[in-house]
Amino acid sequence: MRNKVLDVAEESFQGRGYHASSLGDLMAAAGVSGGALHHHFPTKKALALAVIDERVAAAVEGTWIAPVRAAASAREGVRAVFEAVVAELEQQGFVRGCPLNNLAHELSLADPDFRMALAGIFSAWRQAIADKIRADQRAGREQGTDPQRFAALAVATYSGAMSMAKTAQDAGVLRDCLTALGETRT
Amino acid sequence: MRNKVLDVAEESFQGRGYHASSLGDLMAAAGVSGGALHHHFPTKKALALAVIDERVAAAVEGTWIAPVRAAASAREGVRAVFEAVVAELEQQGFVRGCPLNNLAHELSLADPDFRMALAGIFSAWRQAIADKIRADQRAGREQGTDPQRFAALAVATYSGAMSMAKTAQDAGVLRDCLTALGETRT
DNA sequence: TCATAAACAGACCGGTTGTCCTGTTTTGTC
DNA sequence: GACAAAACAGGACAACCGGTCTGTTTATGA
Numbered sequence: 001m002r003n004k005v006l007d008v009a010e011e012s013f014q015g016r017g018y019h020a021s022s023l024g025d026l027m028a029a030a031g032v033s034g035g036a037l038h039h040h041f042p043t044k045k046a047l048a049l050a051v052i053d054e055r056v057a058a059a060v061e062g063t064w065i066a067p068v069r070a071a072a073s074a075r076e077g078v079r080a081v082f083e084a085v086v087a088e089l090e091q092q093g094f095v096r097g098c099p100l101n102n103l104a105h106e107l108s109l110a111d112p113d114f115r116m117a118l119a120g121i122f123s124a125w126r127q128a129i130a131d132k133i134r135a136d137q138r139a140g141r142e143q144g145t146d147p148q149r150f151a152a153l154a155v156a157t158y159s160g161a162m163s164m165a166k167t168a169q170d171a172g173v174l175r176d177c178l179t180a181l182g183e184t185r186t
Numbered sequence: 187m188r189n190k191v192l193d194v195a196e197e198s199f200q201g202r203g204y205h206a207s208s209l210g211d212l213m214a215a216a217g218v219s220g221g222a223l224h225h226h227f228p229t230k231k232a233l234a235l236a237v238i239d240e241r242v243a244a245a246v247e248g249t250w251i252a253p254v255r256a257a258a259s260a261r262e263g264v265r266a267v268f269e270a271v272v273a274e275l276e277q278q279g280f281v282r283g284c285p286l287n288n289l290a291h292e293l294s295l296a297d298p299d300f301r302m303a304l305a306g307i308f309s310a311w312r313q314a315i316a317d318k319i320r321a322d323q324r325a326g327r328e329q330g331t332d333p334q335r336f337a338a339l340a341v342a343t344y345s346g347a348m349s350m351a352k353t354a355q356d357a358g359v360l361r362d363c364l365t366a367l368g369e370t371r372t
Numbered sequence: 373t374c375a376t377a378a379a380c381a382g383a384c385c386g387g388t389t390g391t392c393c394t395g396t397t398t399t400g401t402c
Numbered sequence: 403g404a405c406a407a408a409a410c411a412g413g414a415c416a417a418c419c420g421g422t423c424t425g426t427t428t429a430t431g432a
Contacts, residue, residue, distance in 0.1 A: 019205035105291035108353040153366035160346030180339035
């Protein structure tokens with residue numbers, strides 16, 4: 001039941017936004033009573049915090065951090081994840097945006113707790129890429145690249161490209177950025 | 187009076203978001219009666235559309251499009267605008283985010299009219315940079331660069347970096363991205 | 373078996389929201 | 403100065419919001 005609520009809340013927060021999602025809508029969509037919702041999540045803010053901590057963080061971990069760690073190199077990992085996302089979007093023809101960025105824009109200025117939770121995920125994302133660069137450097141696969149800067153560039157390009165793709169409802173810009181980022185050398 | 191309302195609405199939409207800004211708050215902040223507001227903007231949506239068309243578009247034009255057009259080259263223009271924004275943020279110590287991206291994330295999936303208006307601004311932004319690259323190529327200042335791809339990369343990097351800076355409330359990531367983008371060659 | 377707490381149901385409330393409506397004042401034009 | 407249109411004032415309203423409350427069911431575990 002708690003998970004059902006999280007499912008519905010995650011989808012609604014992503015698709016309509018936090019403020020545009022009413023608890024009534026979520027209750028109806030999840031088939032949950034007001035009492036049940038209030039039992040698991042005392043306030044709407046607590047629900048959003050749970051979505052961020054348990055769903056958004058997991059999404060970033062699953063789609064980005066783990067694949068990059070497992071990749072042959074940082075650059076190859078970034079390229080592969082980017083490519084996979086672009087391919088998926090081109091196929092389904094609808095761009096919902098990056099889960100982390102979607103919530104970050106609406107909530108990071110609204111509340112310090114939201115902001116901290118979201119900033120932590122961004123930080124972990126960048127750090128995973130930077131760590132991979134450092135591992136590459138120790139293994140002689142990479143040289144002359146500033147790990148922190150490369151990580152920031154990769155995450156920023158992806159985030160920004162996804163923003164444009166979401167607004168245009170077209171993944172073309174994402175592919176342009178993927179190609180352009182691939183041509184980057186330090 | 188109409189401009190006063192637009193001033194207040196722009197600031198509130200940027201700082202708190204569209205859905206979190208109530209017309210009551212805007213009326214109080216602008217010192218405007220309900221009737222006056224309703225006269226100029228029949229609905230809240232009409233007000234937001236006016237903010238997008240008259241303020242957000244002008245902001246992008248003023249801070250990005252015009253300076254890039256006037257710059258010595260596309261790459262130099264992008265670097266200069268990026269640098270100016272970073273310097274300003276580092277000085278004022280508070281990151282409000284990119285006006286266009288802030289609204290785009292919250293509104294582009296909420297309503298087709300919003301989405302179209304925002305997508306047009308993104309498109310004009312990218313096109314201004316791409317046009318400048320083409321001009322550079324005709325003048326022999328640039329070669330081997332795909333204009334569309336470079337423009338997409340520049341805007342995406344800026345947008346994504348601003349997202350992270352806003353969430354972290356720290357312009358450091360923006361500077362990392364500026365440096366990393368400057369090292370890019372095709 | 374029975375106490376104890378967690379999980380859930382559903383009505384309820386004060387406050388707020390966006391919008392509409394009826395007047396009044398100001399502005400522009402001949 | 404007459405008059406039509408635009409600009410503005412401010413109250414009213416129905417719908418909805420998030421949160422609280424009391425009560426019932428289900429699980430737990432000694």
